[in-house]
Amino acid sequence: MGIAEEERQERLSVFLARVYMASMAGKRDNERHKALLLKTGVKVQKNTPHHKQTLRAVLSLASVKLVKQTEHECFLVLDGLDVSDVSETEVAVTEFLSDNVEISGKHVAGFARAKAARAASMRLKKERDDRRMQDNAEKDETLQAIVARGEQTRLGLIEVADDDAELEPDVWLSVNRGHHVLMALKIAPEQLRSIILKFDARD
Structure with missing residues (x-):
């Protein structure tokens, strides 16, 4: 089963590399991205992530339909490539997915590496957001205390x-x-x- 999964990921890697290049180009050029969606007739919601929009558009152009689980997995890999700042070439994507690296104390490779990189990025973002919210709350408390002292003086x-x-x-x-x-x-x-x-x- 492990060999079969490895072969599946290898076959998908080239496809995802090309989707990744198209998606990043559309991320820089919003008009181009809108034109792709219009051409394919793909309906997306406001909260649909950018890479998932591109993935669905490309699948529509290729007349390919993936099961929801596989589509979501592909999106996670695309997002993981993005947050890892992988160069927009097939070679760079293939090398990224083939290397075995350590993330958060675990050795990962293939799709697992991209998904682990994405998860680590989201944790970091949440920590930053939490710190910002805490800082803002402390500033609000300080301001309220100053106002209260001013009103009493x-x-x-x-x-x-x-x-x-x-x-x-x-x-x-x-x-x-x-x-x-x-x-x-x-x-x-x-x-x-x-x-x-x-x-x-x-x-």
């Missing part, structure tokens, strides 16, 4: 000028952190008066 009292008082023609509104000016905005006297009145109304 009185910034000071702004006295409203008398209605008859005159404001300077050139007025700057400064936002500071300590002695450092973070932002300075030139505003009209009417705008400054409006801000002061709004702030004073909160007190």
Whole structure:
């Protein structure tokens, strides 16, 4: 059975190498990819992976129908070649699938190598996404804490000028952190008066 599986993978390897080259070309050129789908009449959903779309289109052109399990296996191999940055040639794909390498502590070759490379890439992506989500959550907590402290701390009292008082023609509104000016905005006297009145109304 092992020999039969090896022969099956060898026969599929050349086919998958050619599909891989077509799929990567379509990945760089979306219009070309759309034209392929339109020509073959293959219907895909928004969440259908790119390589699976190309695979189905090529199978349609060749009038070949694979069982779902084999089609999915071929997609996994194509995706594994992509995440492994395999060169887009038959020789490179054949060499990649024939070499025996260690991935995540296991020696793998053939289709198993491509699928293991894909699984390792997905784990790495999930770890990065999890770290990003954790970092964002920590930043949100920090921001909420700063806002909460700011709401509890009185910034000071702004006295409203008398209605008859005159404001300077050139007025700057400064936002500071300590002695450092973070932002300075030139505003009209009417705008400054409006801000002061709004702030004073909160007190």
